[in-house]
Amino acid sequence: MSESEHYQKLKLELRRGVLILAVLAELREEHYGYSLRKNLSAKGLEIDEGTLYPLVRRLEKQALLVSEWRMENNRKKRFYHLSEIGQQVLTDLTEDWRNTEQTLNDILK
Numbered sequence: 001m002s003e004s005e006h007y008q009k010l011k012l013e014l015r016r017g018v019l020i021l022a023v024l025a026e027l028r029e030e031h032y033g034y035s036l037r038k039n040l041s042a043k044g045l046e047i048d049e050g051t052l053y054p055l056v057r058r059l060e061k062q063a064l065l066v067s068e069w070r071m072e073n074n075r076k077k078r079f080y081h082l083s084e085i086g087q088q089v090l091t092d093l094t095e096d097w098r099n100t101e102q103t104l105n106d107i108l109k
Contacts, residue, residue: 021097024090032077056080064089
């Protein structure tokens with residue numbers, strides 16, 4: 001395995017946890033899948049459909065998200081938003097993220 005392949009694998013591992021926090025944070029406001037993906041992308045976080053949709057389904061199964069089907073522009077779309085539990089988990093994860101970020105910044109200096 002080349003150095004580049006090692007790097008890419010490690011980069012993906014780092015990214016996995018960050019995606020959960022980013023999706024929860026973005027779903028403080030209601031989105032359907034495409035709008036969620038588009039907003040994350042506009043903020044610099046690309047995520048493909050094959051990653052996003054299983055992730056939101058898993059988060060919903062864990063009771064962190066709530067969804068409902070609605071018609072919009074003559075199309076049925078599934079809208080997601082944070083549940084009460086999801087809001088608390090986002091708050092806790094954000095605090096953990098900030099503490100971890102500070103610790104890593106100190107270590108990386």
